[in-house]
Amino acid sequence: METRVSNLPPDPAKHLEETLRKLRLRELPYYPLILVFATGSITDRHCVAMKREPMPPTGAPFSKxxxxxxxxxxxxxxxxxxxxxxxxxxxxxxEYSLEAWSMRIVSTAAPVAAESNHGSAFNSAHSLSAVHNVDLCSILSKESASFFRNGVAIEE
Structure with a gap:
C-alpha cells in the first residue's frame, strides 16, 4: 500500500485567509492592497492589465x-x-504564483446578494469573486481584511 502526504493544509481556503490576515499586520508599502486568487486564467472580460513601465517581475509564489x-x-x-x-x-x-500587477477589475459578474456601497474596491472585488474560477478576492487595509468568495462577502 502506498501512502502519500499532501503538502496542502487541511482547509486550503482557511489557510489562505489566515496567511492574508498575517500579511495585513506587516508594514506594507501601500493600502488598500487588492489580491485576487484564481485556478486557471482570468480573461480580459474580468480584469485588464494596466501598463506599467517598468513592470516588476512576476512568478513569485504566494507565501507569508x-x-x-x-x-x-x-x-x-x-x-x-x-x-x-x-x-x-x-x-x-x-501553489498560487504571482501572475500580474496592476490589474483593473472590470467584471460585471453578479454577486449573490447586493451589498450597500462600500466603495469601488469593495464592489469590484465582490463582483469578481462571482467568476467561476476565482477562488478568493481580498482587500487588505490597515484596519481590516475583507474576503469575497463565490460572489459572497465573507463576514469577519
Whole structure:
C-alpha cells in the first residue's frame, strides 16, 4: 500500500485567509492592497492589465513572505499600487504564483446578494469573486481584511 502526504493544509481556503490576515499586520508599502486568487486564467472580460513601465517581475509564489516581494515591486514602480495583484495556479493542488500587477477589475459578474456601497474596491472585488474560477478576492487595509468568495462577502 502506498501512502502519500499532501503538502496542502487541511482547509486550503482557511489557510489562505489566515496567511492574508498575517500579511495585513506587516508594514506594507501601500493600502488598500487588492489580491485576487484564481485556478486557471482570468480573461480580459474580468480584469485588464494596466501598463506599467517598468513592470516588476512576476512568478513569485504566494507565501507569508509576500510582503518582501511587494516592497521590491513598489521600489521598482510605485504605480503598482493602482489595481489588483493577481495570483493563479493551474490546478487546485498547485501553489498560487504571482501572475500580474496592476490589474483593473472590470467584471460585471453578479454577486449573490447586493451589498450597500462600500466603495469601488469593495464592489469590484465582490463582483469578481462571482467568476467561476476565482477562488478568493481580498482587500487588505490597515484596519481590516475583507474576503469575497463565490460572489459572497465573507463576514469577519
Amino acid at each position: 513572505d509576500f510582503s518582501r516581494v511587494l516592497h521590491s515591486a513598489y521600489d521598482i514602480n510605485p504605480s503598482i499600487h493602482d489595481g489588483a495583484v493577481l495570483f493563479s495556479r493551474s490546478h487546485e493542488r498547485d
